[in-house]
Amino acid sequence: xxxxxxxxxxxxxxxxxxxxxxxxxxxxxxxxxxxxxxxxxxxxxxxxxxxxxxxxxxxxxxxxxxxxxxxxxxxxxxxxxxxxxxxxxxxxxxxxxxxxxxxxxxxxxxxxxxxxxxxxxxxxxxxxxxxxxxxxxxxxxxxxxxxxxxxxxxxxxxxxxxxxxxxxxxxxxxxxxxxxxxxxxxxxxxxxxxxxxxxxxxxxxxxxxxxxxxxxxxxxxxxxxxxxxxxxxxxxxxxxxxxxxxxxxxxxxxxxxxxxxxxxxxxxxxxxxxxxxxxxxxxxxxxxxxxxxxxxxxxxxxxxxxxxxxxxxxxxxxxxxxxxxxxxxxxxxxxxxxxxxxxxxxxxxxxxxxxxxxxxxxxxxxxxxxxxxxxxxxxxxxxxxxxxxxxxxxxxxxxxxxxxxxxxxxxxxxxxxxxxxxxxxxxxxxxxxxxxxxxxxxxxxxxxxxxxxxxxxxxxxxxxxxxxxxxxxxxxxxxxxxxxxxxxxxxxxxxxxxxxxxxxxxxxxxxxxxxxxxxxxxxxxxxxxxxxxxxxxxxxxxxxxxxxxxxxxxxxxxxxxxxxxxxxxxxxxxxxxxxxxxxxxxxxxxxxxxxxxxxxxxxxxxxxxxxxxxxxxxxxxxxxxxxxxx
Amino acid sequence: xxxxxxxxxxxxxxxxxxxxxxxxxxxxxxxxxxxxxxxxxxxxxxxxxxxxxxxxxxxxxxxxxxxxxxxxxxxxxxxxxxxxxxxxxxxxxxxxxxxxxxxxxxxxxxxxxxxxxxxxxxxxxxxxxxxxxxxxxxxxxxxxxxxxxxxxxxxxxxxxxxxxxxxxxxxxxxxxxxxxxxxxxxxxxxxxxxxxxxxxxxxxxxxxxxxxxxxxxxxxxxxxxxxxxxxxxxxxxxxxxxxxxxxxxxxxxxxxxxxxxxxxxxxxxxxxxxxxxxxxxxxxxxxxxxxxxxxxxxxxxxxxxxxxxxxxxxxxxxxxxxxxxxxxxxxxxxxxxxxxxxxxxxxxxxxxxxxxxxxxxxxx
Numbered sequence: 004x005x006x007x008x009x010x011x012x013x014x015x016x017x018x019x020x021x022x023x024x025x026x027x028x029x030x031x032x033x034x035x036x037x038x039x040x041x042x043x044x045x046x047x048x049x050x051x052x053x054x055x056x057x058x059x060x061x062x063x064x065x066x067x068x069x070x071x072x073x074x075x076x077x078x079x080x081x082x083x084x085x086x087x088x089x090x091x092x093x094x095x096x097x098x099x100x101x102x103x104x105x106x107x108x109x110x111x112x113x114x115x116x117x118x119x120x121x122x123x124x125x126x127x128x129x130x131x132x133x134x135x136x137x138x139x140x141x142x143x144x145x146x147x148x149x150x151x152x153x154x155x156x157x158x159x160x161x162x163x164x165x166x167x168x169x170x171x172x173x174x175x176x177x178x179x180x181x182x183x184x185x186x187x188x189x190x191x192x193x194x195x196x197x198x199x200x201x202x203x204x205x206x207x208x209x210x211x212x213x214x215x216x217x218x219x220x221x222x223x224x225x226x227x228x229x230x231x232x233x234x235x236x237x238x239x240x241x242x243x244x245x246x247x248x249x250x251x252x253x254x255x256x257x258x259x260x261x262x263x264x265x266x267x268x269x270x271x272x273x274x275x276x277x278x279x280x281x282x283x284x285x286x287x288x289x290x291x292x293x294x295x296x297x298x299x300x301x302x303x304x305x306x307x308x309x310x311x312x313x314x315x316x317x318x319x320x321x322x323x324x325x326x327x328x329x330x331x332x333x334x335x336x337x338x339x340x341x342x343x344x345x346x347x348x349x350x351x352x353x354x355x356x357x358x359x360x361x362x363x364x365x366x367x368x369x370x371x372x373x374x375x376x377x378x379x380x381x382x383x384x385x386x387x388x389x390x391x392x393x394x395x396x397x398x399x400x401x402x403x404x405x406x407x408x409x410x411x412x413x414x415x416x417x418x419x420x421x422x423x424x425x426x427x428x429x430x431x432x433x434x435x436x437x438x439x440x441x442x443x444x445x446x447x448x449x450x451x452x453x454x455x456x457x458x459x460x461x462x463x464x465x466x467x468x469x470x471x472x473x474x475x476x477x478x479x480x481x482x483x484x485x486x487x488x489x490x491x492x493x494x495x496x497x498x499x500x501x502x503x504x505x506x507x508x509x510x511x512x513x514x515x516x517x518x519x520x521x522x523x524x525x526x527x528x529x530x531x532x533x534x535x536x537x538x539x540x541x542x543x544x545x546x547x548x549x550x551x552x553x554x555x556x557x558x559x560x561x562x563x564x565x566x567x568x569x570x571x572x573x574x575x576x577x578x579x580x581x582x583x584x585x586x587x588x589x590x591x592x593x594x595x596x597x598x599x600x601x602x603x604x605x606x607x608x609x610x611x612x613x614x615x616x617x618x619x620x621x622x623x624x625x626x627x628x629x630x631x632x633x
Numbered sequence: 634x635x636x637x638x639x640x641x642x643x644x645x646x647x648x649x650x651x652x653x654x655x656x657x658x659x660x661x662x663x664x665x666x667x668x669x670x671x672x673x674x675x676x677x678x679x680x681x682x683x684x685x686x687x688x689x690x691x692x693x694x695x696x697x698x699x700x701x702x703x704x705x706x707x708x709x710x711x712x713x714x715x716x717x718x719x720x721x722x723x724x725x726x727x728x729x730x731x732x733x734x735x736x737x738x739x740x741x742x743x744x745x746x747x748x749x750x751x752x753x754x755x756x757x758x759x760x761x762x763x764x765x766x767x768x769x770x771x772x773x774x775x776x777x778x779x780x781x782x783x784x785x786x787x788x789x790x791x792x793x794x795x796x797x798x799x800x801x802x803x804x805x806x807x808x809x810x811x812x813x814x815x816x817x818x819x820x821x822x823x824x825x826x827x828x829x830x831x832x833x834x835x836x837x838x839x840x841x842x843x844x845x846x847x848x849x850x851x852x853x854x855x856x857x858x859x860x861x862x863x864x865x866x867x868x869x870x871x872x873x874x875x876x877x878x879x880x881x882x883x884x885x886x887x888x889x890x891x892x893x894x895x896x897x898x899x900x901x902x903x904x905x906x907x908x909x910x911x912x913x914x915x916x917x918x919x920x921x922x923x924x925x926x927x928x929x930x931x932x933x934x935x936x937x938x939x940x941x942x943x944x945x946x947x948x949x950x951x952x953x954x955x956x957x958x959x960x961x962x963x964x965x966x967x968x969x970x971x972x973x974x975x976x977x978x979x980x981x982x983x984x985x986x987x988x989x990x991x992x993x994x995x996x997x
Contacts, residue, residue, distance in 0.1 A: 007764075007809075011935060014807055015927050018939075019920055025950055026916045029957075030909065036867045036957055037905040044867025051864065052880045219884040 053228065054218050055123075060209025061158035063236030065171065065199065067245040068278075068481055074171055079159040080132045082140055082152065083125035084114065089151040099152055102139045103129060125153055131294075160200075160294035165287035166252050169315040170243070170417070170479070172198020173293035196293070199241065199479060202416050206483055209236035238484040242278035246615060247271055250605035251281045251584075253618035254598040259285070261621035263594050263628075264567070264586035266310060268317035268458040270477070271582035271602060274466035274572055276494050277475030279415070280580065281602065284316040318420040321455040322585065324409070325542035326383045326592070327570045328450025330468060330511050331425075333376055335403035336391045337507040344376045344510035350386035357442040361389050365524070380514025380540065382524040385449045392448025397439055400447060401427035406501045408463030408474045409456050414498055415477040423456040450542060461583035465570045468511065469578035472503040515540055516575050519596075529625075530571060530596035535607050539571030539599065541592020564588040569595035573603060580606050590628060597624050642992040643695075647921045650914050651969060651984060655684050655977075657911060658970030661898050665882045665890040666972075676891060676972055679739070683974035687981030694985030698993060702986065703760065703933055706753040710777070713750040716743045717784040724788070732788045742975035744785045744793045749983045751778055751800050752940025759808040760933030766808050774801055791838060792965040796944045803943035804936045807926075841961045858894075861887045863958030866900040873904030891972045893964060896956035911970075915949050918969075922984075925991035934990040941983040 036044065065074035082103065089095055096114060100107035110128055117126045129136060132154070143149040160174055175196040177188045188194060195204035212233035217225045251269045259265045264285075271281040288305055305313050314320065336342040352370030353362045363385035365371050371384045379387035392400060405411055410425030424430075426447065428439040446452035456464075459477060467474050476495040483490055515538035518527040526541040543565040567589030572581035580603065584595040601624075604616045663677040694702070702709070716734070720743055724731040733740035754777055762770055778801040785794040806815065830839065865881035868874070877883065879901040882890040890898050900908050919942065926938040945968050952967040954960040966973050968980045 007932075010809060011807060011932070012927060014809075015923055015935075015939075018803075018806075019923050022919055022923075022946060022950075023916065026912055029950070029953055030912055032954075032957055032959060033866065033900065033905055033908045033912075036863065037869050037900065037908065038871055040867050041870045044864050045870065047864045048868035048880055051861075051886050052884050217880070217884070219886075225884065 052217050052219070054216050054224075056153075056155075056214045056216060058212035058214055058231075058233045059155070059157050059193075060211045060233035061235045062160065062174065062193075062200075062209060063207040063238045063484075065207075066238065066240045067243045067248070068240065068280075069245065070240065071245050073163060073167070073241070073243070073245060075161050076158045077161045078156050079130065080134075080137045081127050081155050081157045082129040082132050082136065083127045083155060085125045085151050085153055086122040087151070089122075095149060095151055098143070098149060099128065099140070102143055102149070103132075103136050105129070125155070130157070131159060160290070162290040162294065164291070165289050167243070167248055167283065168198075168287040168290050169284040169317065170198055170282045171290060172196060172200040172202075172418075173290035174200050175293050175297070198417060199239070201418050203239055203480060206237040206239060210234040234486075237486070239480060240482040240484070240489065241479050242273070242280065242481045243282065243479065244280045244606075244609075246605055246609050247281035247602060248283070249618075250602045250615075251283050251598075254601040254624075255283060255285050257601075257619045257621050257624050258586060258589070258594065258598055258626070261624060261626045263624075263626045264589040266316065266587035267585050267589065267595075268315075268320060269582065269584045269598070269602070270317050270459045270462035271580060271606075272462050272466045272475070272477055274469035274475065274578045274581035277463075277466065277477045277497070278481065278494070279477050279479050280606075281582070282317060282479075284314070284320075286310045286312040288312045315417070315419070316585070316587070317458045318413075318415060318417055319457070320585075320587075321421060321423055321457055322566055322568075322587075323544035324450040324454060324456045324461065325544035325566075325568055326385075326450055327461065327540050327542035327568045327583075328404070328409070328454060328456075329380060329383065329388050329448075330515065330540060331404040331407055331409060331464070332388050332392050332395065332400055332448050333380065333511050333514075334407065334468075334503070334507070335395045335399045337376075337510070338403060338503065339395060339399050341394050341399075342376065342391055344507065346391075347373050347375050348379070348384075348387045348390045349373050350384050352386070354386045354389055356389060356393055356445045357440075359442060359445075361385070361445055371524075376510055377514040377517060380511065381517030381521060383518075383526055383541070388448040389445045390448075392444050393441070396441075397444045397447060398427050398429075400444070401425050401430075406472070406474065406499060407467045408460050408498070410454075411460065411498070413457075413459045413463045413477050414495065415459055416479050416495075420459065421457060423460050424453060426453040451544065458583050458585045461568070461570050461585070462581065465572050465581040465583060466578075468508070468515075469572035469581045471505070471508060472501040474498040474500065512538055512575055515571075519571075526592060527569060527571075527596045529593055530569060530599045530603065532573070532600065532603050532607055535573055535603070536575035537571060537573040537603055538575045539569055539596065541596055542568035542570070543591040544568070564590050567592045567595040569599045571596075571599055571603070573607075579610070593627050597626065639992050639996070642995070644921065644925065644988055644991050647918060647925075647984075647988065650917045650921070651981075654911070654914050654918070654969040657899065657914075658895060658967075658972075659684070660876075661895050661902075661970065662891045662972050664877045664879070664902060665895075665898050679974070680972055680977070683739075683977040684981070686974070687978040690978050690982040691985035691988075694982045695989050695992070697989075698996075699934060699937055699986055699989045702753055703757040703937065706750075706757045709750055710754040713743070713747055713781060714784070717747065717781055720744075721784060721787055730788050730790055732790055739974045742973075744781075744788065744790055745973075745975040745979040746982075747781045747785060747793070748796060748800060748944040749941065749979055749986070751781060751797050752804070752937060752944070752983070752986075755801060755804045756933055756936035756940050759804055760931070760936050762808070764809070766805060766810050771805060771810065771814065774805055777801075789835065790964065792963045796947055796965070799943040799947040800940050803939045807936060807939050808932075841963065858888055858962045859958045861958075862894060862897050862956060862962075865894070865897040866957045869901040869904045869908075871905050873900075873902045873907055876902055878902060893952070893962070893966060893971065894956055895971045896953050896967050899970075900956065912953070915953075919946050919949070922987050925987050928994050929990050930994045930996070934994070938987050938990050941987055945980065945983065 061076045064072055067073050096110050097107055100110045113128055114126055137154055140152055140154055162171055173196055174193045177192045177194045182188050195201035212231045214230045215228040219225055266285050268284045272279055292301055350363055350371035352366035353360055371382060374384050374387055404425040410423045412420055412422050431437055431439045447454055475497050478495050480492045483492055518525050519530050519537045519539050527539045530537055530539055545565055567586040569584045569592050572578040584598045586595050589595055601619050608615050659677050659680050662680050666674040666676040720734055725733045725735050732742050755774055758774060778797050782794045782797045865887050881887045881901055882898040887894050887897055899911055922942045926935045929935040948965055948968050952965050955962060966976050
């Protein structure tokens with residue numbers, strides 16, 4: 004019994020030792036976990052229950068020169084997947100597609116595109132979701148069915164529909180190339196993709212804020228730990244005058260409705276500074292569709308549309324200037340001392356140069372007869388300018404056209420401007436490795452042949468004639484408000500300045516005055532404004548020769564119509580406005596002058612403190628469908 | 634029945650340590666289940682009621698001489714088998730297992746009482762035999778253990794079933810079973826493991842074991858609990874995040890925090906300091922109870938104490954290891970601390986027997 008007892012006691016001691024040993028092991032294990040590896044597990048615990056939610060900063064508002072809002076922000080909702088805590092991604096995709104009523108494979112494609120990104124970064128599935136979609140998702144979230152789906156409130160741009168679409172541009176998700184070139188951008192960011200939005204993106208973009216929240220195991224937010232409010236982007240005041248801009252858009256709309264032209268461009272400047280008062284390109288598009296995340300089909304259709312609505316014709320379209328080029332030829336002749344304003348040419352309606360017959364538009368009316376510079380501009384005599392161009396020569400025409408802003412970049416603060424062309428002997432040698440033939444100069448004299456211009460360069464051309472030789476740089480930005488009040492942005496320096504003899508300039512202005520303000524064969528009377536000395540010049544440029552017209556009979560008549568130009572400034576002696584209206588297939592310059600009339604009428608009514616004219620109707624414009632050849 | 638002088642022999646230190654652990658448990662249950670964002674939960678109150686009933690049960694097992702219990706142990710054992718059979722056929726199903734008998738106030742889980750029942754019957758069986766147990770004795774003891782074990786395993790409740798094994802092994806060991814036999818048994822279990830893997834374990838049980846070996850393989854499934862347990866404990870640090878300030882338990886990253894993972898919550902909110910206190914209390918309870926086994930008047934008493942203590946110790950060590958994410962997740966509660974009425978009542982009743990043996994060490 005005693006031995007038995009001793010044995011029992013020994014075995015109990017054994018158990019005590021083993022158990023105490025096990026407890027010691029446990030204590031050491033907890034010490035390792037809780038003290039040695041504490042840091043690591045603490046981080047994991049924080050990752051578990053804390054989320055950082057980006058608070059998108061609204062972009063800066065855009066105002067017109069009078070402080071009226073043109074581009075603003077609205078709140079939209081985007082629906083995203085955050086994969087960090089996703090247990091079953093295919094299930095989430097399937098369920099989300101079903102809840103949103105969208106195609107499952109489309110959602111999968113979006114997710115696949117962002118698969119390599121960090122899992123905590125939300126993948127936006129729907130931008131600008133409808134309220135029904137938001138409600139459906141939120142309900143599922145509360146049921147913990149879709150804990151990995153988030154609904155974010157995102158400030159989104161609101162543009163004035165199609166008005167000034169090319170001017171404002173649009174915002175969109177950054178492309179891979181943009182991320183590569185700009186370190187401050189990350190996938191999913193919105194950035195200006197065109198127009199002012201792109202050029203002044205660094206001003207407009209705000210500083211995103213962030214919110215750290217505590218979430219529970221199903222992802223529901225429990226409380227906010229800290230919040231850094233987003234900072235709105237800087238506000239921009241543009242040089243644009245909303246009234247002028249509207250007038251342009253209204254008049255173009257009337258031209259479209261009247262069947263005159265669905266395409267074209269207009270640029271209106273203050274000739275003293277180069278401030279852009281109005282700017283349009285037609286046909287337009289609605290930048291709001293980009294702001295809310297454009298779908299591929301819409302984007303593709305915009306880009307493949309035959310009318311090319313995405314092309315900014317004002318800075319990217321190159322066209323023959325036609326008769327509007329004649330002032331440049333005249334100035335070259337005058338300034339080079341080759342002609343005087345009183346220099347006369349006899350116009351029988353046609354003339355022969357280098358063995359080839361050149362026609363004046365007045366041929367069927369028997370010609371202009373003996374004609375001087377002023378009348379030649381007023382009645383757009385071709386023979387007069389054939390003759391002068393032939394006398395001046397291509398290189399001097401090039402020199403003076405360049406000084407007026409033609410054939411060169413205007414330097415406007417918009418992306419992707421293209422350069423027009425005013426040929427020269429050097430140009431031909433370099434580009435075509437051929438000598439310039441004197442005979443080629445003749446058609447350049449009336450703005451045909453190799454000459455091509457962009458509408459914006461035509462506006463600079465007018466501003467330079469209006470201000471007496473300063474080639475101002477057209478620009479859009481007037482002031483910036485960085486949150487501490489408006490700060491004016493200095494106007495960019497003029498591109499060049501030339502001395503123009505005021506008397507000679509006056510002769511050209513006289514001719515342009517007669518275009519608008521006299522009857523008879525003058526071509527721009529439709530732009531006339533009582534009480535304000537508007538000066539201008541019409542132009543029509545042939546798309547296709549008369550012979551070609553017959554051959555291309557299968558083409559629609561509209562595509563074969565001439566382009567119509569009207570260039571202008573006013574008032575004649577103290578110009579405050581200068582610009583160009585271009586109507587693609589607008590038949591002739593007279594129609595462009597009609598569009599200009601509404602713009603100038605608005606401008607002067609505002610200046611004089613009178614009520615602004617109502618938007619024109621197609622009927623009130625009295626379009627001229629006569630296929631005139633001037 | 635209860636002689637007044639016995640009162641002086643009650644091991645008050647053991648009682649104090651036990652109820653300290655109960656209090657710690659209630660505090661942690663309160664911390665994890667009373668979520669201010671939801672309707673107030675009264676689980677901590679339910680636990681207090683369970684402790685109250687447990688105290689009554691303890692008074693009963695304490696007051697009646699333990700030899701009376703062992704004398705009647707075969708009846709208790711048969712009644713236990715009957716109840717387990719009843720549960721198997723008529724019990725209520727919760728979370729895929731048929732474990733409970735619904736009573737008016739709470740659900741009774743008879744398997745929790747099987748530990749005490751088996752301890753009683755084995756103590757009696759080996760206490761009556763003298764000298765080293767023979768093969769036949771081991772076989773009979775084995776069968777006595779395996780019958781309720783099989784019934785509980787059938788529910789299914791592998792965790793509670795397995796807890797019966799230490800009861801048998803501990804009593805046999807103390808009764809003088811050759812250590813060589815124990816070695817053979819361990820070897821046999823090792824050899825049986827592949828067979829058990831193929832034929833006995835359910836898919837979810839297999840998954841728990843595979844995910845233990847590599848939790849990250851299945852980070853969102855069975856391995857999830859294990860990783861979360863480790864994060865919970867590790868993030869507690871030296872002094873803890875503070876009462877009700879834990880994030881893992883409070884925000885429900887850790888499942889059944891008030892139950893199987895109550896010790897993880899303690900580790901998170903009270904830190905390593907709290908862990909040491911709790912570990913110390915448990916070690917004290919176990920070593921103190923082992924003293925009772927040593928002091929027991931007869932072998933019967935020693936075996937009974939050790940039988941009760943074996944399942945308790947096994948559960949404590951396993952659950953705490955699991956709470957730190959260092960063992961496969963199994964539905965084993967932490968006696969005295971975890972939420973659960975049946976477990977609390979059965980454990981306190983069991984310790985009533987331990988106190989009983991110590992208290993009556995001088996009586997005849």
